[in-house]
Amino acid sequence: MLKRLLRSPSFLFGFTLFFGTLLLALLGPLVLSLDVEQRVGLAYTAPFPGHWLGTDHMGIDMFSLLLQGLRASLYVGLVAGTVATLLGTLIGLYGGYKGGLVDDLLTSVTNLFLVIPTLIVLILLSASLEEGRSLSLIALLIGCTTWTWTARAVRAQAASLRARDHVALARINGFGTAHIVLLHIMPYLLSYIFMVFILQTASGILAEASISLLGLGPYDSISLGKILNEAVQNEALTDGAWWAFAPATLLITVIAFSLYIINTSMESVFNPRLRR
Amino acid sequence: MDWLRHHPTLRHMIARAGWYLLTFLVAVTINFVLPRLGDASPVGVLMARASMNLDSATARQQEEAYLAEFGLVHVDDKGQLVRDAAGKPVPTSLGAQFARYLSLSLRGDLGTSILQYPRRVSEIIRLALPWTLCLQLPTIIIGWVVGNLLGALAAYYRGVFDRLFYPLALLTSAVPAFCLGIMMVYLFGIRLEWFPAVGGYDDGMVPALSWAFLRSASYYYVLPFFSILVIVVGHQAIGMRSMCIYELGTDYVKYAKLLGIHERKILLYMFRNAMLPQLTGLALALGGMVGGALITEIIFSYPGLGQAILTAIQGNDYPLISGCTLLITVSVLIANFFVDVLISLLDPRVRASQVSTR
Numbered sequence: 001m002l003k004r005l006l007r008s009p010s011f012l013f014g015f016t017l018f019f020g021t022l023l024l025a026l027l028g029p030l031v032l033s034l035d036v037e038q039r040v041g042l043a044y045t046a047p048f049p050g051h052w053l054g055t056d057h058m059g060i061d062m063f064s065l066l067l068q069g070l071r072a073s074l075y076v077g078l079v080a081g082t083v084a085t086l087l088g089t090l091i092g093l094y095g096g097y098k099g100g101l102v103d104d105l106l107t108s109v110t111n112l113f114l115v116i117p118t119l120i121v122l123i124l125l126s127a128s129l130e131e132g133r134s135l136s137l138i139a140l141l142i143g144c145t146t147w148t149w150t151a152r153a154v155r156a157q158a159a160s161l162r163a164r165d166h167v168a169l170a171r172i173n174g175f176g177t178a179h180i181v182l183l184h185i186m187p188y189l190l191s192y193i194f195m196v197f198i199l200q201t202a203s204g205i206l207a208e209a210s211i212s213l214l215g216l217g218p219y220d221s222i223s224l225g226k227i228l229n230e231a232v233q234n235e236a237l238t239d240g241a242w243w244a245f246a247p248a249t250l251l252i253t254v255i256a257f258s259l260y261i262i263n264t265s266m267e268s269v270f271n272p273r274l275r276r
Numbered sequence: 277m278d279w280l281r282h283h284p285t286l287r288h289m290i291a292r293a294g295w296y297l298l299t300f301l302v303a304v305t306i307n308f309v310l311p312r313l314g315d316a317s318p319v320g321v322l323m324a325r326a327s328m329n330l331d332s333a334t335a336r337q338q339e340e341a342y343l344a345e346f347g348l349v350h351v352d353d354k355g356q357l358v359r360d361a362a363g364k365p366v367p368t369s370l371g372a373q374f375a376r377y378l379s380l381s382l383r384g385d386l387g388t389s390i391l392q393y394p395r396r397v398s399e400i401i402r403l404a405l406p407w408t409l410c411l412q413l414p415t416i417i418i419g420w421v422v423g424n425l426l427g428a429l430a431a432y433y434r435g436v437f438d439r440l441f442y443p444l445a446l447l448t449s450a451v452p453a454f455c456l457g458i459m460m461v462y463l464f465g466i467r468l469e470w471f472p473a474v475g476g477y478d479d480g481m482v483p484a485l486s487w488a489f490l491r492s493a494s495y496y497y498v499l500p501f502f503s504i505l506v507i508v509v510g511h512q513a514i515g516m517r518s519m520c521i522y523e524l525g526t527d528y529v530k531y532a533k534l535l536g537i538h539e540r541k542i543l544l545y546m547f548r549n550a551m552l553p554q555l556t557g558l559a560l561a562l563g564g565m566v567g568g569a570l571i572t573e574i575i576f577s578y579p580g581l582g583q584a585i586l587t588a589i590q591g592n593d594y595p596l597i598s599g600c601t602l603l604i605t606v607s608v609l610i611a612n613f614f615v616d617v618l619i620s621l622l623d624p625r626v627r628a629s630q631v632s633t634r
Contacts, residue, residue, distance in 0.1 A: 112298070112299050112302055115296075115299055115608060115612045116299065116302070116306070116605055116609075117567060117604060117605060119567070120567065120605055121306065123597070123601060124306060124307065124310040124311065124597070125310060127310075127311065127589055128310045128311055128313040210454070210571050213454055213571050213574060213575075214570070214589055215586060215589050216589060228454070232574070237461050237462055237466060237473065238466060238473065238474065249455045249458050249459060252452055252455055253452065256451070257450045257451065260446070260450035261450070264446065
């Protein structure tokens with residue numbers, strides 16, 4: 001399977017793209033000197049030697065802001081993706097394996113929050129937080145609101161695996177619920193869970209960008225969404241200051257596209273129904 | 277209730293309706309509780325604005341009027357404030373406030389805006405909603421038709437067309453809507469100046485049903501329209517393409533081919549089966565259209581609901597925020613309910629499962 005995946009050109013393409021942005025975010029600050037405090041020019045100064053992406057509306061080096069934003073956005077995405085995947089997987093596995101009343105209850109809660117739009121809950125939550133909106137908290141909130149579809153999908157698969165012989169054998173041998181769920185059911189779903197994680201990470205990054213564009217972004221850091229928000233609010237678009245928004249737009253698009261490609265290429269490898 | 281046993285579909289509908297009512301209650305509770313978690317009281321905000329040039333007696337009178345307006349103090353049948361022994365208004369409990377909020381929301385009364393006091397939230401929404409609907413309804417329907425046609429064609433013909441079309445559709449369906457919007461504003465609105473970049477109509481115009489206004493509005497309509505359309509087409513095409521590829525490989529299609537049934541007839545069978553999930557998607561998209569383009573509207577400064585929410589957020593206008601979010605949630609819930617009922621009527625497999633679970 002892994003070999004097939006590594007031979008798929010679209011997977012390699014997506015992986016290289018995403019890994020590139022990750023590397024840029026991790027190594028960029030180590031190699032280059034960044035400064036998001038110091039003014040280096042006038043507002044919206046066009047790119048000039050030493051500051052290849054110009055300045056923002058405050059006269060701060062755009063390249064430094066961009067790298068900071070990239071780090072923050074990837075951080076939000078990965079934290080939100082991890083939380084959502086963990087919550088969704090555990091709730092889905094537990095409900096699907098246990099069945100009965102516990103399952104009914106968990107399924108009802110899942111379905112309930114599945115139909116209430118995530119962005120709406122995020123808007124209400126973030127708007128009520130006011131001062132306390134840190135980057136980590138936003139990531140956590142996104143994770144806690146997007147787990148539902150994962151739980152539903154994982155539950156369906158766990159419920160079908162429950163009837164397998166090896167699960168029955170494990171139960172006869174007296175293993176506990178946690179043991180059976182984690183060691184006898186979850187291994188079958190690992191590739192699926194990984195694909196879920198990829199999608200949840202992408203949607204986490206986009207969710208953060210969306211609420212930042214609504215003016216509900218983190219107060220303690222600069223994310224790509226917040227750069228866009230500042231640019232839109234401070235007339236970078238109408239001033240024609242492309243360097244203030246185009247690079248951030250491009251980065252978000254590249255991240256979303258690469259994760260999407262990774263997911264679809266993995267699906268075509270792991271899902272035999274779609275295999276040609 | 278015995279007769280219900282013989283109407284499994286009807287019984288299913290009633291059960292679903294009850295379930296969606298419960299979901300609605302949860303959504304209303306979220307809308308009520310979350311804005312009240314912060315300590316910003318609407319009266320405090322309004323008083324800070326109003327009390328500057330008032331003497332203390334008028335200021336107190338004004339404050340009491342505000343308190344009554346937002347349902348924070350008890351009011352008797354004649355609209356007079358209920359006062360305690362010290363002459364102070366009696367504050368209502370949170371439970372009573374929730375009951376009031378619920379009954380008013382059910383009657384479509386979403387309260388008073390803080391930022392644009394004394395305008396009603398429902399009035400602000402009524403002015404913004406047509407813009408959102410005019411933007412969303414055509415894009416969703418046209419995008420759905422075009423996307424499904426292209427997707428089905430790509431799955432059926434494969435070859436060069438598919439190899440060119442599929443990556444393009446992947447790209448357009450993966451690009452975040454606001455990224456595409458920003459780039460379109462800059463490229464076609466600012467750089468090339470083909471169309472106006474931001475806004476809904478020319479400055480200085482008043483919305484009215486006149487030719488001059490409609491011409492101006494349709495000119496501003498082009499960019500946001502296409503920025504949403506491209507993405508809807510991409511999404512639908514990808515979904516339809518993979519559905520059709522799956523259907524092409526199923527046993528009934530192979531069997532029909534072996535029987536020598538005419539190609540066009542097989543396509544029709546296949547199309548009907550591939551359509552069901554797509555129809556569901558259409559209904560859900562229509563339900564989500566009220567809140568589906570919030571960010572795009574903000575990018576284009578389009579005078580729809582997105583702009584209303586943005587100004588509400590910037591001004592901590594909680595009644596307006598929760599009015600918009602409640603409207604969006606309710607339309608999504610209604611669409612979901614509709615889809616549930618539609619599927620149980622259309623899909624014989626679901627119908628069968630309702631009979632068997634009796």
